[in-house]
Amino acid sequence: MRALFLKLLLIITLCSSCPLLLWIFSSPSTFNSLSKAKHSGPDKPDSCKDCKESAFIKKAVADYDPKWRKQEANLKKFRASLNSKCNGVSKAVVTQANTPLGSKITYDGEKRKPLQVSPALFSTFAKVQPFGNKTWDTCAVVGNGGILTNSSCGKMIDSASFVIRCNLPPVENGYVVDVGNKTGLVTANPSILLEKFSGLMERRRPFMESLRPFSASMLLLPAFSYGHNTPLSLRAVYTLEDFGGGPKPIFLNPEYLTCLARYWHAQGLRSMRLSTGLMVTSLALELCNNVHLYGFWPFDRHPFGQQVPLTNHYYDNRQSKKNVHSMPAEFEHLLRLHKQGVLHLHLGKCVPSKT
Numbered sequence: 001m002r003a004l005f006l007k008l009l010l011i012i013t014l015c016s017s018c019p020l021l022l023w024i025f026s027s028p029s030t031f032n033s034l035s036k037a038k039h040s041g042p043d044k045p046d047s048c049k050d051c052k053e054s055a056f057i058k059k060a061v062a063d064y065d066p067k068w069r070k071q072e073a074n075l076k077k078f079r080a081s082l083n084s085k086c087n088g089v090s091k092a093v094v095t096q097a098n099t100p101l102g103s104k105i106t107y108d109g110e111k112r113k114p115l116q117v118s119p120a121l122f123s124t125f126a127k128v129q130p131f132g133n134k135t136w137d138t139c140a141v142v143g144n145g146g147i148l149t150n151s152s153c154g155k156m157i158d159s160a161s162f163v164i165r166c167n168l169p170p171v172e173n174g175y176v177v178d179v180g181n182k183t184g185l186v187t188a189n190p191s192i193l194l195e196k197f198s199g200l201m202e203r204r205r206p207f208m209e210s211l212r213p214f215s216a217s218m219l220l221l222p223a224f225s226y227g228h229n230t231p232l233s234l235r236a237v238y239t240l241e242d243f244g245g246g247p248k249p250i251f252l253n254p255e256y257l258t259c260l261a262r263y264w265h266a267q268g269l270r271s272m273r274l275s276t277g278l279m280v281t282s283l284a285l286e287l288c289n290n291v292h293l294y295g296f297w298p299f300d301r302h303p304f305g306q307q308v309p310l311t312n313h314y315y316d317n318r319q320s321k322k323n324v325h326s327m328p329a330e331f332e333h334l335l336r337l338h339k340q341g342v343l344h345l346h347l348g349k350c351v352p353s354k355t
């Protein structure tokens with residue numbers, strides 16, 4: 001009963017995975033300006049779901065320039081503003097340095113119930129920020145969108161110096177060609193721990209086995225977004241400790257997430273919660289000289305005319321239940337940054353890179 005309740009709560013309140021998971025077509029506001037152009041006749045809202053989407057896709061494709069050129073000045077400016085406001089380099093992860101023993105942690109999704117840092121909790125924090133002082137040359141941020149299917153982007157993704165993935169996606173066997181398998185950082189949302197691994201209350205070996213492709217990475221857990229995330233994330237940490245040899249668990253800092261939400265809100269993004277994809281993209285923009293995005297495309301129609309409908313994720317077609325994120329609205333911002341030469345959004349197939 002309690003487990004069910006928690007599960008429900010999580011599904012409702014948390015972003016249950018990386019971008020593209022949630023379609024917000026039922027929420028007209030997310031289409032705002034883009035959809036208005038096509039909004040002519042007295043269409044019923046239902047029958048216009050498709051036309052809104054079509055208009056959005058048409059506009060997105062028209063706006064998307066596949067011949068991308070980096071604009072160093074724009075990137076520097078964007079990075080500087082993110083860094084001065086939110087400072088992901090030292091704040092994105094909870095550390096013993098930024099979250100002292102005895103201090104209070106405020107959950108970003110549940111601000112009224114702060115948590116005092118006990119010695120036991122403190123001992124699970126990273127000692128210092130885990131990203132070091134250097135800037136990576138190239139980072140690939142992999143959203144899990146169905147657009148990656150048949151993309152042949154694996155090699156290009158793996159050629160990045162640092163690869164960020166979301167929500168423990170499959171990277172083995174048939175998927176490698178399209179998504180690669182190199183990973184420096186992977187996120188794990190509580191919902192996946194609950195749904196796939198019984199909240200780590202039962203056998204924990206399947207969890208460890210699923211982490212095998214990520215054994216050299218960091219595992220980023222949103223331990224302090226909601227109160228019930230904390231014990232769950234701690235069980236993940238203890239499981240890793242007990243079995244040994246897995247990825248290095250680190251906790252997302254709720255202060256950083258609150259700051260990011262404010263940052264994107266000021267940029268005009270109105271959504272209940274940022275998706276994990278946008279969170280890690282923001283982080284990558286601070287940590288890397290070149291940011292490449294793959295698997296970010298929030299529609300089931302391929303942008304370049306491919307007929308087969310895309311699945312929600314490259315590995316399944318699960319839809320989420322609740323409109324907590326606004327993927328098309330987030331996507332508009334990513335498209336804008338692509339246009340400004342700040343990051344390179346890859347849509348469509350990857351051409352094998354010259355060696």
Ligand SMILES: *[C@@H]1O[C@H](CO)[C@@H](O)[C@H](O)[C@H]1NC(C)=O
Binds near residue numbers: 129
């Ligand atoms: C980063 O550099 C600062 C000052 O240059 C130093 O104090 C700090 O220890 C360094 N941190 C890491 C993680 O190397």
Ligand SMILES: *[C@@H]1O[C@H](CO)[C@@H](O)[C@H](O)[C@H]1NC(C)=O
Binds near residue numbers: 149150306308
């Ligand atoms: C991917 O390629 C396979 C084999 O050519 C094809 O059957 C499938 O429909 C394609 N899927 C998508 C989404 O393009």
Ligand SMILES: *[C@@H]1O[C@H](CO)[C@@H](O)[C@H](O)[C@H]1NC(C)=O
Binds near residue numbers: 183214
């Ligand atoms: C990625 O795949 C290659 C080739 O199959 C393999 O040698 C390598 O160990 C894999 N890397 C990871 C991190 O799983």
